[in-house]
Amino acid sequence: MHEYSLALSIFESLRARLRDSPITHHPSRITKVHLRQGELLVLSHEALQEAWRIITEGTELEGSELEIERVPVRVRCPGCGYEGDAKYLAEEGWHMRVPILSCPRCGARVEIVEGKDLAVVALTVEEEVGAS
Amino acid sequence: MAPLICGRGCVCWIRKNDDLHHPPPRVAGEEKGVYPHGEMHEIQIGFGDILKKQLELAGKNYELLSAHKVRAFNVMGAIGSGKTTLILRLAEALRHRGIRVGAVAGDVAGDDDFRRFREAGIPAVNVNTGDDCHLDAHRVHHALEDLPLEDIDVLFIENVGNLVCPADFPLGTETDIVVISVTEGEDMVRKHPKIFAQTDVVAINKVDLAEVVGVDPQHILADYRKLNPHGRAILTAAKSGHGIEELLSALGF
Numbered sequence: 001m002h003e004y005s006l007a008l009s010i011f012e013s014l015r016a017r018l019r020d021s022p023i024t025h026h027p028s029r030i031t032k033v034h035l036r037q038g039e040l041l042v043l044s045h046e047a048l049q050e051a052w053r054i055i056t057e058g059t060e061l062e063g064s065e066l067e068i069e070r071v072p073v074r075v076r077c078p079g080c081g082y083e084g085d086a087k088y089l090a091e092e093g094w095h096m097r098v099p100i101l102s103c104p105r106c107g108a109r110v111e112i113v114e115g116k117d118l119a120v121v122a123l124t125v126e127e128e129v130g131a132s
Numbered sequence: 133m134a135p136l137i138c139g140r141g142c143v144c145w146i147r148k149n150d151d152l153h154h155p156p157p158r159v160a161g162e163e164k165g166v167y168p169h170g171e172m173h174e175i176q177i178g179f180g181d182i183l184k185k186q187l188e189l190a191g192k193n194y195e196l197l198s199a200h201k202v203r204a205f206n207v208m209g210a211i212g213s214g215k216t217t218l219i220l221r222l223a224e225a226l227r228h229r230g231i232r233v234g235a236v237a238g239d240v241a242g243d244d245d246f247r248r249f250r251e252a253g254i255p256a257v258n259v260n261t262g263d264d265c266h267l268d269a270h271r272v273h274h275a276l277e278d279l280p281l282e283d284i285d286v287l288f289i290e291n292v293g294n295l296v297c298p299a300d301f302p303l304g305t306e307t308d309i310v311v312i313s314v315t316e317g318e319d320m321v322r323k324h325p326k327i328f329a330q331t332d333v334v335a336i337n338k339v340d341l342a343e344v345v346g347v348d349p350q351h352i353l354a355d356y357r358k359l360n361p362h363g364r365a366i367l368t369a370a371k372s373g374h375g376i377e378e379l380l381s382a383l384g385f
Contacts, residue, residue, distance in 0.1 A: 002264065002266060002297050006182060013182060040330065042300055096325060098326060098329050100359065101329060102361050102362065109332075117183060119181050119182065120182065
């Protein structure tokens with residue numbers, strides 16, 4: 001269960017970012033924090049949301065929700081130069097969709113370009129009505 | 133929907149409803165305007181990977197290990213899969229070849245594995261993670277500071293017993309090894325496909341017990357081959373030493 005430490009990392013990076021470059025100079029409230037999660041990253045959304053709720057309590061991010069988008073793996077083949085989507089195990093009976101790290105074009109072992117990361121990509125901000 | 137430059141200079145996209153998850157990428161020369169106050173809007177702040185710090189620290193570990201010409205292996209696997217016994221066997225076999233082995237014992241609590249390494253004459257550091265379910269690059273870095281790296285050729289880092297989380301935390305090692313045992317059941321690879329898809333060396337341990345527990349190691353092997361056609365899975369029985377030489381060869385010895 002490393003969701004708590006991940007939530008804390010998101011919180012700390014976001015706060016540092018907001019301190020360095022405030023998003024707006026008038027009263028506003030962050031309602032959503034949009035994340036992108038690589039599909040290979042093992043992450044429980046429920047646990048992350050719960051950790052976020054606890055961590056943000058009493059801060060300017062209190063009440064904000066995490067919105068998590070899963071992004072597919074992208075691979076690069078050192079053999080033939082292919083770069084793009086990974087191949088997936090097509091056979092029945094597997095419990096989840098898992099990318100195979102073989103080149104869809106030539107079959108060599110590929111490198112993961114994207115798909116293991118967790119990034120903050122956007123914020124939804126509600127500006128207080130009447131503020132100027 | 134047009135990207136707007138708000139009155140205070142930030143780039144944002146008006147967000148009037150909740151079904152918008154994919155704002156367009158920032159495009160130079162797009163229509164500019166001032167967003168109406170009192171609206172929900174989305175701000176693209178895209179800052180890098182939250183796990184980047186882990187990657188950077190892992191990179192530092194790798195450099196430190198390389199500088200001392202230490203080949204390091206991250207040994208992952210479930211609780212009771214036989215990681216410690218397997219490392220002890222590998223260390224013994226390597227010692228016969230004149231290769232000096234060190235170890236990091238990662239556990240949530242206690243020093244049982246650590247003591248086993250020390251009793252076998254292996255320089256070792258104990259790392260207790262407290263509540264964490266995995267080792268991370270930061271903890272390993274401190275462990276490396278406490279090891280006589282100049283007297284070590286090969287370092288086995290035994291991760292916390294867990295088949296889920298350790299896969300997300302690179303430590304800066306050369307190769308990952310996953311140890312599973314037949315006593316965990318025939319479907320371990322299917323239950324934890326993410327870690328097996330990414331791991332190129334797998335030890336299927338305790339094969340001497342396969343018959344007793346009614347598990348066919350060939351099924352585990354077949355699942356793994358489908359998931360990772362480039363990996364090598366070795367059948368081992370650490371207690372008797374079965375498969376140790378083959379595993380060493382898979383690790384490039």
